[in-house]
Amino acid sequence: MCSYCGCRDVVLIGQLTAEHEAVVNAGGLLQRAVAAGETHRAVRLLEELESLLHPHTALEERGLFAELRQDEVFTEHVDRLCGEHRDLDERLAVCRGGDWSGLEALLFALREHIEKEENGLFPAALTSLDGDQWERLHEDPAVTGTPQHAHPHDQDHQHAHGHDHPHDHDSARPQAQV
Numbered sequence: 001m002c003s004y005c006g007c008r009d010v011v012l013i014g015q016l017t018a019e020h021e022a023v024v025n026a027g028g029l030l031q032r033a034v035a036a037g038e039t040h041r042a043v044r045l046l047e048e049l050e051s052l053l054h055p056h057t058a059l060e061e062r063g064l065f066a067e068l069r070q071d072e073v074f075t076e077h078v079d080r081l082c083g084e085h086r087d088l089d090e091r092l093a094v095c096r097g098g099d100w101s102g103l104e105a106l107l108f109a110l111r112e113h114i115e116k117e118e119n120g121l122f123p124a125a126l127t128s129l130d131g132d133q134w135e136r137l138h139e140d141p142a143v144t145g146t147p148q149h150a151h152p153h154d155q156d157h158q159h160a161h162g163h164d165h166p167h168d169h170d171s172a173r174p175q176a177q178v
């Protein structure tokens with residue numbers, strides 16, 4: 001987790017980072033359900049994980065990644081991260097087909113992917129993009145400063161975030177738009 005360069009203070013980066021937390025927590029719940037043999041619950045949690053992950057990766061790809069890709073310094077790295085999005089989708093589809101044997105490796109790959117973004121690309125974006133670019137990125141209606149909630153009434157929802165008021169720190173954060 002990048003907690004020292006201030007990139008989380010940028011609304012978009014703060015939102016993407018909070019979405020990572022929600023995705024990882026949903027993955028943890030899914031892993032426990034599969035380990036416990038709770039198949040119906042696992043199927044529902046898999047849907048929830050996908051409904052958190054897909055808007056997140058779509059937002060990354062059409063916004064921050066598209067902007068960074070224009071700089072050839074980042075093109076290859078961004079393309080690799082997009083390839084990892086596709087790989088994660090394929091692994092999720094295998095689970096959806098009823099084969100959970102790759103779930104642990106999938107969740108490991110997901111956490112590694114997130115680490116590359118939070119400790120690599122996001123801090124790099126902060127020093128590389130200019131004010132106009134950030135302004136453009138923040139015009140995306142999906143940028144709300146808070147993570148998207150897949151199933152607001154889902155019983156697992158609060159547990160998925162680990163505590164009752166997971167985003168208080170986000171709303172309290174200065175809404176800087178570098």
Ligand SMILES: [Fe+2]
Nearest residue numbers: 057060081117
């Ligand atoms: Fe990503």
Ligand SMILES: [Fe+2]
Nearest residue numbers: 016060114117
């Ligand atoms: Fe991400």
